[in-house]
Amino acid sequence: MDRRGFVKNTGLLAMMFNLPIDKHRELFMKTIRVVNTGAEFEREKLNGPFGFKGAYLSELWQAVSKLKTASGESAIGLATQSILYADADLFVDNTETGGNALMFVLVNEALKLVKETPFQHPVELMEKIMPALQETAGRVTGKKDLNQNFIYNALVSIDNAAWLLYAKENGITSFDAMVPAPYRAALKHHNKQIAIMYQVPYDMPMSDLVNAMKEGYFVIKIKTGFPGSQEVMLARDMERLTQIHQTLKDYRTPHTGNGKLIYTMDANGRYEKKSLLLKYLDHAKKIGALDQVLVYEEPFVESNNEEVGDLGIRIAADESVHVVADAKKRIEQGYSALVLKGIAKTLSQSLKIAAFAQEHNIPCLCADLTVNPVLVEWHKNLAARIAPFPGIGMGLIETNGDLNYVNWEKMTGYQKLAGASWMQRKNGVFELSQDFYTTSGGIYDVPRHYEEMFSS
The missing domain is CATH 3.20.20.120 (Enolase-like C-terminal domain)
Incomplete structure (x- = not known):
């Protein structure tokens, strides 16, 4: 019996024994292995100085990450890098371009970890790579007290790509069904x-x-x-x-x-x-x-x-x-x-x-x-x-x-x-x-x- 038939039959068993089908189905989610990754970015200008946190932005980089799995599926995720939001001290201590470059370096470092980390769903992936990424982030930025939001911001495009991969690998086509x-x-x-x-x-x-x-x-x-x-x-x-x-x-x-x-x-x-x-x-x-x-x-x-x-x-x-x-x-x-x-x-x-x-x-x-x-x-x-x-x-x-x-x-x-x-x-x-x-x-x-x- 192939995997599709197995999942179908176990779903029928779940109904027979009055089990929650959604939870039952999640027991058989695929293990996803990312074998290829890529990252790009675009610089998008703002209409004028945009002020918050006591400082101003003039542009925002749009980070784009691509993940490809061993099964041949691929997905692309987007993020907007906001260094001022993520770590205002780092923003002030660097040029605007320099701060964005540091975050994009961290995106690429995170992608290396993703290739080493099989996962069943993105929440698990993020939990697995976070300890190593925190250590890497301090090294990349030279900032021992780096705000955790800087690391999260660097992960957004990867996380979104991982969710789209998770959906593709498991035949999910809606946000409602995608939420664990x-x-x-x-x-x-x-x-x-x-x-x-x-x-x-x-x-x-x-x-x-x-x-x-x-x-x-x-x-x-x-x-x-x-x-x-x-x-x-x-x-x-x-x-x-x-x-x-x-x-x-x-x-x-x-x-x-x-x-x-x-x-x-x-x-x-x-x-x-x-x-x-x-x-x-x-x-x-x-x-x-x-x-x-x-x-x-x-x-x-x-x-x-x-x-x-x-x-x-x-x-x-x-x-x-x-x-x-x-x-x-x-x-x-x-x-x-x-x-x-x-x-x-x-x-x-x-x-x-x-x-x-x-x-x-x-x-x-x-x-x-x-x-x-x-x-x-x-x-x-x-x-x-x-x-x-x-x-x-x-x-x-x-x-x-x-x-x-x-x-x-x-x-x-x-x-x-x-x-x-x-x-x-x-x-x-x-x-x-x-x-x-x-x-x-x-x-x-x-x-x-x-x-x-x-x-x-």
Whole structure:
């Protein structure tokens, strides 16, 4: 009997004995052996300096990894390298090109480990190669205290390629079926709408923000943590909030119960002390903006362990959560939401965080890395399946590449399903039809543009 017949018959036995077929099937997943690898990258310019974490980006490298198995299957995965997000100190200590080059070297080092590591599913692969890659990353960068997010960012294209290989090797054609059984409860929803967090970076003109309101956006993500000393940062953050709130306070939306717009903030770990954030929140209350704040992402430096449960607003952990133990620690400190970043920390790691969050009734949102259009759909597959975010009643995702890339429209055109209704921004939301779930956002159709990078 061949393997296909064996799996078919064992599936029938599973039904006869009332066993969960999905879990039963996973017992017979193939062992995948990668025999050939490749990596390329493209440099994509931004429209202008893009500021967060107290610094600015001018371009983002798009890393592309290819894996080929012993059985002849191959897959290509994409990533957007964001050195400033991954390790701000390394970004400042190197040129922008130099930091990106270091991460791309690490991509190639990781690919060597993948060739030495058989696996049944990508979560297992990432767990197996991580210890050796951590050691290699310190050597490559010369940084003993390298942020773990730098390593995760370097793994995203490889992890995505591994998921596509896993699907091909096991005859899987949908995101729902691709998610391993231990993580499915966290991704059981099929949201019909996802609210788009419209990002307001340090230097965005208010005229651009007004135009966004006219287009129907209603969740406004304000980048805090201006460059400068802690005192300068706080003063500029408060000044900026006043400017934004004065511009937006009279706008209304049909998407909220009281008609008011929703604010979120993200300091990307710039605030050193809770006392400073309290001053910011007091200012928000004074100008009448605090009651519109839905969530504040990662306000503090990673080493800050102060309790946040008494701040009066929902605080979400992002950069400081590398593994489930970190998520547990932050929840114990009063954090009441988690940011999922499959496009920055790998889908494999995000599944673990999502499962932990679901088990502990902690809401999640999906924040951006200014990723390319293909990765927006990967991330949308997560945002579409997690529980609706409290206070808004739908999934919550940030995507700002359309505002920042010079070649956004060109990159969008690479996709085989470009123009699909669920790719369009409509009044501040993505409307997700059944077609989105059937096609899994097109992630299994890798654009020819990226395939051709390896044609030679």
